[in-house]
Amino acid sequence: MTAALLPIVEELFDATDHSERAHWLLAVPLDVLARERVHIRQALVKANFPEGLAYLEAEIASLCAVRGSDGLAPATTRSMRETARIVLGVAARGRPV
Structure with missing residues (x-):
C-alpha cells in the first residue's frame, strides 16, 4: 500500500479473503478502528x-455513543454491536453469512 498507512492497516488491505478480514477486524485495537476508520x-x-x-x-x-449513568452505551447500540460481532465471527470461520 502507501507509506501513509499504518502497517497494521496494510494487513487488512493485504488480506486475501473475508475470513482473514474478519479475523483482523475482531483482533485490531479499537483505537485503530477509530483513528483509521476511513482507510479501513x-x-x-x-x-x-x-x-x-x-x-x-x-x-x-x-465508541461515539453518549453513555448512560451506568457507563454503558444505549441498549440498542450494544445490541447492534453484538449482532455485528456475531455475524463477523461467522465470517471469520469461513462460512457464508
Missing part, C-alpha cells in the same frame, strides 16, 4: 465485504 472503510468497500462494514460502523457507533 476503503479496504472493506474495495473487498466488497458488507459484514465487515456493518461491524466497523457498529463499533464506531458504540
Whole structure:
C-alpha cells in the first residue's frame, strides 16, 4: 500500500479473503478502528465485504455513543454491536453469512 498507512492497516488491505478480514477486524485495537476508520472503510468497500462494514460502523457507533449513568452505551447500540460481532465471527470461520 502507501507509506501513509499504518502497517497494521496494510494487513487488512493485504488480506486475501473475508475470513482473514474478519479475523483482523475482531483482533485490531479499537483505537485503530477509530483513528483509521476511513482507510479501513476503503479496504472493506474495495473487498466488497458488507459484514465487515456493518461491524466497523457498529463499533464506531458504540465508541461515539453518549453513555448512560451506568457507563454503558444505549441498549440498542450494544445490541447492534453484538449482532455485528456475531455475524463477523461467522465470517471469520469461513462460512457464508
